[in-house]
Amino acid sequence: MEAIKSTLKYVPTTCPYCGVGCTLNLVVNDGKLVGVEPYKRSPINEGKLCPKGATCWEAVQHPDRLTHPLIKKGDKFEKATWDEAIDLITKKFTEISDKNGARALGFQTSCRTVNEDCYALQKWARVAFQTNNVDNCARICHGPSVAGLSLSFGSGAATNPFEDVLNSDLIVMWGSNAVEAHPLAARRVMQAKKKGTPIIVVDPRYSATARLADTWVRFTPSTHIALANNMMYYIIREGLEDKEFIKERTKGFDDLKMMAEKYADATRIHGVPQETVKDIALQYAKAKNAVIIYCLGITELTTGTDNVRSMGNLALLTGNVGRPGVGVNPLRGQNNVQGACDMGAYPNVYSGYQKCEDAANRARMEKAWGVKDGSLPDWYGSTLTEQINDCGDVIKAMYILGLNPVVTYPDSNHVKRSLGKLDFLVIQDIYWTESCQYADVVLPGTCFAEKDGTFTSGERRVNRVRKAVDGPGESKYDWEIIGMLAKKMGLKGFDWTSAKEVWDDMRACTPSMFGVTYEKMEKPESVHWPCPTEEHPGTPILHCGKFSAADGKGTMFGLEYRPPAEVADAEYPYTMMTGRLIFHYHSRTQTDRCEDLHREVPESYVQINTEDAKELGIRQHEKIKITSRRGETITTARVTDDVAPKVLYMTMHFNEGVNNLTNTALDPMSKMPELKHCAVKVEKVA
Numbered sequence: 001m002e003a004i005k006s007t008l009k010y011v012p013t014t015c016p017y018c019g020v021g022c023t024l025n026l027v028v029n030d031g032k033l034v035g036v037e038p039y040k041r042s043p044i045n046e047g048k049l050c051p052k053g054a055t056c057w058e059a060v061q062h063p064d065r066l067t068h069p070l071i072k073k074g075d076k077f078e079k080a081t082w083d084e085a086i087d088l089i090t091k092k093f094t095e096i097s098d099k100n101g102a103r104a105l106g107f108q109t110s111c112r113t114v115n116e117d118c119y120a121l122q123k124w125a126r127v128a129f130q131t132n133n134v135d136n137c138a139r140i141c142h143g144p145s146v147a148g149l150s151l152s153f154g155s156g157a158a159t160n161p162f163e164d165v166l167n168s169d170l171i172v173m174w175g176s177n178a179v180e181a182h183p184l185a186a187r188r189v190m191q192a193k194k195k196g197t198p199i200i201v202v203d204p205r206y207s208a209t210a211r212l213a214d215t216w217v218r219f220t221p222s223t224h225i226a227l228a229n230n231m232m233y234y235i236i237r238e239g240l241e242d243k244e245f246i247k248e249r250t251k252g253f254d255d256l257k258m259m260a261e262k263y264a265d266a267t268r269i270h271g272v273p274q275e276t277v278k279d280i281a282l283q284y285a286k287a288k289n290a291v292i293i294y295c296l297g298i299t300e301l302t303t304g305t306d307n308v309r310s311m312g313n314l315a316l317l318t319g320n321v322g323r324p325g326v327g328v329n330p331l332r333g334q335n336n337v338q339g340a341c342d343m344g345a346y347p348n349v350y351s352g353y354q355k356c357e358d359a360a361n362r363a364r365m366e367k368a369w370g371v372k373d374g375s376l377p378d379w380y381g382s383t384l385t386e387q388i389n390d391c392g393d394v395i396k397a398m399y400i401l402g403l404n405p406v407v408t409y410p411d412s413n414h415v416k417r418s419l420g421k422l423d424f425l426v427i428q429d430i431y432w433t434e435s436c437q438y439a440d441v442v443l444p445g446t447c448f449a450e451k452d453g454t455f456t457s458g459e460r461r462v463n464r465v466r467k468a469v470d471g472p473g474e475s476k477y478d479w480e481i482i483g484m485l486a487k488k489m490g491l492k493g494f495d496w497t498s499a500k501e502v503w504d505d506m507r508a509c510t511p512s513m514f515g516v517t518y519e520k521m522e523k524p525e526s527v528h529w530p531c532p533t534e535e536h537p538g539t540p541i542l543h544c545g546k547f548s549a550a551d552g553k554g555t556m557f558g559l560e561y562r563p564p565a566e567v568a569d570a571e572y573p574y575t576m577m578t579g580r581l582i583f584h585y586h587s588r589t590q591t592d593r594c595e596d597l598h599r600e601v602p603e604s605y606v607q608i609n610t611e612d613a614k615e616l617g618i619r620q621h622e623k624i625k626i627t628s629r630r631g632e633t634i635t636t637a638r639v640t641d642d643v644a645p646k647v648l649y650m651t652m653h654f655n656e657g658v659n660n661l662t663n664t665a666l667d668p669m670s671k672m673p674e675l676k677h678c679a680v681k682v683e684k685v686a
């Protein structure tokens with residue numbers, strides 16, 4: 001009998017969806033992806049995957065992929081050659097920058113694509129056009145974490161690794177629905193629960209994660225600061241603050257104490273009975289090692305940065321930072337949102353958070369990048385949200401690499417109007433998205449399975465992404481496209497021939513990541529930055545012994561509660577909250593192209609309380625119209641007590657969905673829009 005010849009190849013790589021950064025094997029047969037198999041040596045997920053990871057290969061070879069550059073001629077897009085597309089883009093960007101200056105261009109980079117692509121885009125923007133108008137999707141995600149944790153601890157990143165919850169004596173999950181949004185991080189919480197570790201979930205909604213909790217605290221949406229201050233009042237009143245830690249390692253206690261006293265009884269704001277506030281406060285303060293895990297329930301509000309600092313306050317007050325089992329951990333959202341920020345795709349920093357305003361940093365980068373002394377800008381660039389608001393006014397041309405603003409940014413009608421005002425828009429994606437029709441040029445990049453590179457997960461672990469198959473048609477690596485644009489402009493320092501060369505270019509000018517080499521990343525556990533030298537083992541836990549702040553101290557802040565920018569009133573009597581579900585990822589360009597995921601949730605819906613539904617005469621699964629001051633959407637009602645009366649919850653995954661309603665009001669510190677809170681009215685559709 002003839003032996004069956006197997007051409008199967010297993011390529012270990014990192015999941016392209018959430019910031020947990022699970023390792024998986026892509027299975028390749030004859031140059032085609034045929035499946036995903038577990039990679040059991042990964043200390044992150046130990047071979048387990050959630051439904052998105054397990055199906056991630058399916059969307060890669062979908063016939064809808066972009067295969068050629070497209071240029072808009074009249075109101076139609078026509079196939080173009082790479083030469084034509086590169087010529088046109090460099091000509092237009094140069095013209096517009098010559099005429100209107102460096103502030104007229106906007107660059108926005110994906111948190112879905114590899115670090116190497118993000119580094120390439122910000123380098124091109126800064127070197128070619130002397131602009132700091134470069135930002136990434138963290139702005140509408142964990143921007144407040146970067147801002148808030150930097151102020152509290154001196155570093156904007158998560159303090160402890162995911163599996164470290166197994167060392168905790170109490171886990172607080174605040175505004176995080178990790179069971180659906182970070183399933184393999186939630187698995188660690190479930191393991192801790194099995195060991196008997198108590199879990200407190202603070203969420204206005206009875207979410208999948210709330211169902212895990214020993215104590216679920218329902219509070220009035222977006223009143224975090226009042227609740228945290230009220231908790232700290234009890235901790236201080238009972239003398240449970242960590243006096244030695246406060247004295248040795250922090251500042252700002254007096255401000256905090258004075259503020260907390262004003263919130264001795266804040267039930268009228270946050271809606272939680274005082275017995276419960278006192279109970280969770282004392283549980284947190286008395287636990288030997290307590291960790292706070294938080295997510296977008298905290299950040300996506302106009303008080304985002306202060307909400308994050310409130311989490312910092314709680315941890316500093318009780319000495320819960322800087323050792324195993326404690327800390328404040330934002331669950332970073334996208335597979336590479338940590339990385340996009342680390343790479344300097346941010347309007348005020350180069351890679352490794354080196355501030356652009358610092359003349360010594362600029363001089364060092366000018367030397368590293370081989371550009372004229374004094375040419376790099378010192379000003380704070382325009383953020384992603386401000387760039388959209390300024391389209392047609394200050395911003396004339398924009399380059400969007402791997403984002404889908406029409407679906408995911410607040411107030412879709414405003415986004416469409418803004419993109420329509422640009423003189424020139426380039427979108428580089430892997431599919432034709434809802435945003436592409438506003439572009440002048442659409443370029444085909446390659447996806448995670450078709451390129452080498454790295455993603456940095458929410459625990460600052462830099463994970464390898466490995467090429468398994470070729471990209472479709474004439475698609476190119478995203479960094480390669482940026483390199484072509486730069487070289488067309490005659491710029492030096494962009495002739496990389498591999499992702500590793502881009503990474504080494506970055507490493508050479510980034511002290512905190514110099515020691516993170518591709519060789520080190522070959523190990524299943526890879527490396528956590530900071531890692532300043534090649535001999536350095538990496539840093540899984542931050543702030544041990546000393547905070548990263550210049551003076552080595554953690555800072556507590558007295559923070560006043562502020563209501564959301566738009567609250568329910570007689571005309572718009574409902575509060576709309578927004579979020580995710582396990583089967584879909586953002587604008588669904590990938591997950592909706594996986595049959596099994598599509599089938600689970602094929603269309604949008606809204607959660608509405610039983611009492612409200614009764615009052616409005618709305619039955620289960622009936623169509624309803626929801627209207628805000630900015631737009632409307634029609635969706636299906638899911639009548640449930642998981643949301644409180646007068647509170648609605650809709651996922652963000654659907655076009656012409658919840659972002660038709662949301663508010664563009666910004667958090668003054670981080671420029672985060674209020675994606676999680678707006679006022680709406682509800683009507684039955686006849």
Ligand SMILES: Nc1nc2c(c(=O)[nH]1)N[C@H]1C(S)=C(S)[C@@H](COP(=O)(O)OP(=O)(O)OC[C@H]3O[C@@H](n4cnc5c(=O)[nH]c(N)nc54)[C@H](O)[C@@H]3O)O[C@H]1N2
Binds near residue numbers: 207222577
């Ligand atoms: N399946 C899936 N997983 C994902 C993603 C995805 O699209 N799909 N996206 C990834 C990304 S980029 C991110 S950032 C993370 C997000 O991860 P999470 O932040 O955990 O997910 P969300 O569902 O957006 O929001 C979490 C919770 O915030 C609530 N919430 C809590 N407190 C408040 C409040 O005071 N006010 C309001 N209005 N809401 C509150 C909601 O009830 C919701 O349960 O998920 C990542 N993982």
Ligand SMILES: Nc1nc2c(c(=O)[nH]1)N[C@H]1C(S)=C(S)[C@@H](COP(=O)(O)OP(=O)(O)OC[C@H]3O[C@@H](n4cnc5c(=O)[nH]c(N)nc54)[C@H](O)[C@@H]3O)O[C@H]1N2
Binds near residue numbers: 408428662
């Ligand atoms: N109302 C409301 N709105 C929200 C949120 C919310 O909770 N509520 N959450 C916000 C958050 S946290 C986030 S992170 C944003 C997400 O917002 P977006 O980043 O705009 O959402 P995605 O759908 O993930 O878009 C990523 C795009 O990149 C493309 N892509 C994927 N991989 C690659 C690649 O390798 N190369 C290239 N060139 N393209 C690629 C995909 O096809 C897709 O079009 O949405 C925000 N919007």
Ligand code: SF4
Binds near residue numbers: 016019185
């Ligand atoms: S938990 Fe996140 S990283 Fe892990 S398989 Fe699911 S989506 Fe991918």
Ligand SMILES: [Mo]
Binds near residue numbers: 140141142333
């Ligand atoms: Mo996000």
